Amino acid sequence: MTLLAHISDIHIAPLPKLHLKDLLSKRLTGYLNWKLTRSGALGGTGLQELVAHLRQQETDFIAVTGDLTNLALDTEISRAGAWLQSIGGAETVCVSPGNHDAYVKGALETAYSEWGSYISGETMETGRFPFVRRIDEVAIISCSSAIPTAPFMAIGEFDKQQADRLSRILSVLKNAGFFRTVLIHHPPNVELQHPSFGLRGHRLFRDVIAEHGAELILHGHTHRSSVHSVDGPNGEVPVIGVASASANQGSPLDDPARYNLFRIERNGTGWSCTMREYGFQRLGSEIVMRLQMRIY
Template sequence: MTEGKLPTRIVHISDLHCPAKNPAQPEALIASIRDAAPDIVAVTGDLTRRAREREFVLAAALVKALPGEKLIVPGNHDVPFLTERFHRPFARFTRSVGAQPLFLETPDVLLIGLNTAIGASASAWDWSLGVAPETRVAPVAGLLAERRGNRLGIVTCHHPLRPHALDRRRSTTARGIAAFAELAAAGMRVVLHGHLHRASKTCVDGACEIAANTALSDRERGGPAGYNLIDIANGGWRALSVRWDGKRYGLGEAAEL
């Protein structure tokens, strides 16, 4: 990353799966993110375990306590299991976190949300996997092309758009590869996602996917729970992983992805 002042900082959290099994963990997460002082908090889905109303209440209170502007997209765990899945899959999510902006922007960044979760589909038997239909991707690509300018174009979604080498089944998103290519052509340079519970960075032809581990739950894969920091300055950016050590989130020991 180019040396200089860091004018934009994004905290990327995902897969909260409220309620946390460790009761001390939510306050520790809030304290660490407050210390990080982000301009924007990107929340990439799975705020709850089973989309229960009480879980959404806990998740909404936690997110409200965080500093900075927020852009929140739903995950597959934010869709109720029963009747609402078929006719109002995102109603509880919207009641809990409110209607989300299409995008957030700073002088350095254009951040746009993309919903990759589904309620139910006759063509997909595993509703936990992601979808990236043209009807959802085209408006995001249009915003990127129209508004990005010289800024870093970032798309946030719950599911990865490209298969991940360590978890190919769970990273299979319908039409994901085509969506990644379309968004990259429109000016996307970074995708922030969750779902895999793995902190990682993978790049293809100048566009990178950054995954966050679960922020709060004990369903860790490939490393401890945590969140990501993305710092943008002077035309460059870097991604750091902040990890839970059982007592705190070690902001001072953040490791580059």
């Protein structure tokens, strides 16, 4: 039996001290958005309380689907690295980066350097993504949709090169009998696409899953709890999103801070997988189990 936790959209707060040179880019619009909107929606003590609750679960692995930072400043990236160390060692935690982690050109490369083994694993050929982590019979396959974009845009991208590697990885892991869990920051399903914050290449991603299958797809980005699906070769594949781990309870923009916990074990020739969602509700100050759902 494997316990897999999913947490996302950390948006570590508060912003560090900024200098004028830091704002001579897309970061200016991001800074204004933080000051006018996001500083009231994200931050506070919820993240610390949520992580403390998560750590009590004694998980086997923690999947983080991106947006650890806000403006991808060097200081933020360094703080995010320290936060990753606080939730577990790199052998039990991995990251699929988000658009805020690639906010400007060069930022993601800095994150690769700072986060090291948290954002790496077994790969095919020379491509950094997808990479694979294996925990008993569960394989975590981390893709990347993180790219720098223009102001007011939060789109992601999944290209053909990554799709080709994902196809081969899924095929190899299926033949080896693994429960294949795919991570990507931006949701790949049709229902959550939008010109300014959707996934460029979402059809390509779904085509790969339709051909080779997967047992589970996890994403962040929307700051909402959600359950959708995409087509697989033998039926639907669950696509599950989680709310931002730093969202305040009073935010009208986001669901309150939450994480998901998956209990995965082999059941004869198939799989048993149950999801529990833990987090805050709109009212009350306690972290509670909001949902329990059998996936397989």
